[in-house]
Amino acid sequence: MNIEGSYNYYIVALSVIIAVLASYSALSIAAKISLANGKTRFFWLLAGSLVMGNGIWSMHFVGMLAFHIHMTVSYDIWLTIGSLLASVISSFIAFYITIPRNIKWYTMAVGGFIMGSGIVTMHYTGMEAMIMPVDIYYDKTLWVLSAVIALIASYAALLLFLRFRSQSSASWSKWLSAVTMGAAICGMHYTGMEAAKMEHSATADMVAEASTGADLFLLFGVTIVISIILLVSWGAIFFDRHVLEKLAYLDSITGLPNRNEMNRFFDSHVGTEKLGVLFLDLDQFKAINDTLGHNIGDLLIQEVGIRLRQYIREDQQAFRIGGDEFLFIIKHCTPKRAEQLAHQILQSIKQVYHIEGNELYVTGSIGISIGSIQDSDRSVLLKTADTAMYKAKGLGKNQFCFYSDEMGLQLVRKMELEKDLQLALENKQFFVVYQPKWNVKTSSLVGFEALIRWEHPRLGLVSPGEFIQIAEGTGLIVPMTRWALEEACCQCKRWQLQGLEQPVSVNLSVRLFQTDSLQEIVRNVLDKVGLEPHLLELEITESMVLYDINDIIRQLQSLRELGVRVSMDDFGTGYSSIGLLDRIPIDTLKLDRLFTNDLESPSKRAIINAIIMMADHLQLDVIAEGVETREHIEFLTQLGCHVMQGYYYGKPMRDDEIGEWLKKHEHYMSLV
Structure with a gap:
């Protein structure tokens, strides 16, 4: 049933x-x-x-x-x-x-x-x-x-x-x-x-x-x-x-809120409230991280985080947003309050760190931007604070800097130059000028330095101090230098055919060494132009010793084997390379204008005298840059420097101006 x-x-x-x-x-x-x-x-x-x-x-x-x-x-x-x-x-x-x-x-x-x-x-x-x-x-x-x-x-x-x-x-x-x-x-x-x-x-x-x-x-x-x-x-x-x-919202190393928490903070503070953004970047962290290892670097970041914690308040918060980058956000911020906090942070950070037997010192650079998210989005506040931070680094580091509209204009100009630099070489906007080098002892011309210039179609003449740095960062410095090298060698060959046999020098960027094809580039240019190698001089900066010094030395030796001369430009202003001078294959030291502009100082004259004596023992020539007055010439001559370069003898000139310049120097004309 x-x-x-x-x-x-x-x-x-x-x-x-x-x-x-x-x-x-x-x-x-x-x-x-x-x-x-x-x-x-x-x-x-x-x-x-x-x-x-x-x-x-x-x-x-x-x-x-x-x-x-x-x-x-x-x-x-x-x-x-x-x-x-x-x-x-x-x-x-x-x-x-x-x-x-x-x-x-x-x-x-x-x-x-x-x-x-x-x-x-x-x-x-x-x-x-x-x-x-x-x-x-x-x-x-x-x-x-x-x-x-x-x-x-x-x-x-x-x-x-x-x-x-x-x-x-x-x-x-x-x-x-x-x-x-x-x-x-x-x-x-x-x-x-x-x-x-x-x-x-x-x-x-x-x-x-x-x-x-x-x-x-x-x-x-x-x-x-x-x-x-x-x-x-x-x-x-x-x-x-x-x-x-x-x-998800806390940094695993410092325990501080991370970028995700920073974004959430901004999302909850859209309005007219004035927020102060302090962008902190450690100045010497990369060198410590690279030399002592990432473990020490992490411990250092952890210690920095501990020090920053003491400045966390109900109305101000710290965030770690990157490797050695930190951010402070202050509610209801005023310039005075932001300045006080930045000063306190910098004083705290620069105190010594004792980490696993190492005594470490770092400083920080802080960029400050104040505004509301209603007036601008969060990216503007972060970007302007970042811009101000790089300005602080450029001013010497270990300091803070407020963002200004002038910085904004500079940033816009830099971005525009970076964009236009891509087409400048293709559109033949670059040209080369030549500055003479003079031997006061023999009263004769001893060569020219080739310097690249940029005639922007809208902005006019752009300073090398602006576009060279951009070209270095983008890598465009390599094709630019190759072009300038060929242009200078062609001009030198034309002078030789006209009876004026003077060497020409060209500045090199470390980027050329990083290509590991510098010798090939130089040899190809010399062969193409038909110029004797002894008429070409290549100028490097002493900051190159911060890179792979053994590789730099190897490539410089290969250049000298071609018969090309090598000089060290701006000597005495960058990383001290005195301990490496006996190893670096160079022919000439060029004293930076920093020494020339303060020759009245006994201490500065003593330094120049020591450099000249050292160069003499190493069988190196010495050239003084930035010579502008008769007093400069007399001081340098007394110290034993006889080859000079500067506005006193001639500003950088286009090739069609050099003939006129030569006519004005009767001492030289009587020798040719």
Whole structure:
């Protein structure tokens, strides 16, 4: 005899709600999986699987509570636990194989199949766990239909979820995924219940009213499982907000807020409130990091962070936004307050650091910008503070500088020059001028220095101090120098054909040495022009010894093997290279105008005299730059320097002006 059951539709509605809410919670948690790494990823994977599996199981047994048959029912504890494990494990596997951000359709199909199979297995294992005096058999058509519903709906739910998981947690697409997954669970369950046909067992003696024991067992089990769902969901939310958020918004080395927190701060302070932005960059950090190692560098950054913490207030916050870059944001800021904080920071930073037996000293440069986010976006405040910081570095470091409109104009001009520099060489906007070098002892010309100039079509003559630095930074200095070298050699060859045999010197950037093709470039130019190597002199700066000195020496030796002369320009103004002068293959030292402009000082004359004596012992020639007065000539001559270059003898001239200059120097003309 078939046994018919009935449903409590209020409890049926509750089961549907449980399925949808559990699906939504599980999918929201699982959305974190693809964004996490390591142990954090496993945490989200396990949490999502527990919530999904327990939600499926809870819905099934709440649905069983909604189904009433007039007889005693009990449950096999092990089969019941097995049904719970089936749903949890299948959820774990399905989420695991769909972790990658970009997966194929067949991977999703496998995930949907496993999820759907888990739902089917859970349901029919739960049905098998029922102990009652009836025999259960299934309508094959409805059984297959229930399985198909579970598989298709699970695949559709995963498809929707994976497509929209990057959206906010409360988006309509995630609710749609949850409803679809809930439909898979409920559709499968109630179709499976319809497939189940119950007949009174032949061995049963009687049919009794249903006892409350089964209901109590189900209520107790479902209560525990739903409690687990809530605990896991709340635990995941707590972990996300208090642990992962800390990892995402705090710098791991200093413990200071990071760039993400800085962006969040700006997002919450859009308005007319005046914010002060102090952009701090450590001055000597790279040298320490490169020489002592990244471990010492990290410890130094950590110590700097500790010192900066003392300036954190309710209305001012510190952030670490890069390697050795920090940012302070001050609410309701005034210039006086920003200046006071900048001064305090600089004083604190420059104190000695004792790190693993090393006594380290660093300073900082600070750029300050004040404004509101309503007047400008955050990028403007950051950019202007960054510009002011580089200005502070340019002024000598270990100081602060306020941003000004003049700096903004300079920045715009620099960007424009950088853009136009790309086409300047192609459009033949560069030209070369030549400044004479004079030997006062023999009253004769001893050569010219070739200097590159830029005639901008709109801005006019651009100073080399502006565009050379830009060209160095962009790498354009290499083709520019190659062009200037060829132009100077061609002019020198023309002079030689006219009977004026004077060497020409060309300045070299360290970028040319970094190409490791300098010798080839020089040889090709000399061969192309047909110029004897002894008529070419190449000028380097002493700051080059900061780079790979052995490689610099190797390339200089190869140049001298060609017969080309080498001089060291601006000697005495950069990195002290005195200890390397006996190793660096050069022919001449050029004294910077820094010495020439202060010849009245006895100490300065003593230094020049020492340099000249040293050069004499090393068999090096000495040229003084920046000679502008007769007094300069007399002082330098007394000190033993006889070759000079400067405005007194001639400004840098175009090639068509040199003939006129030669006519004015009768001493030289009488010798040629």
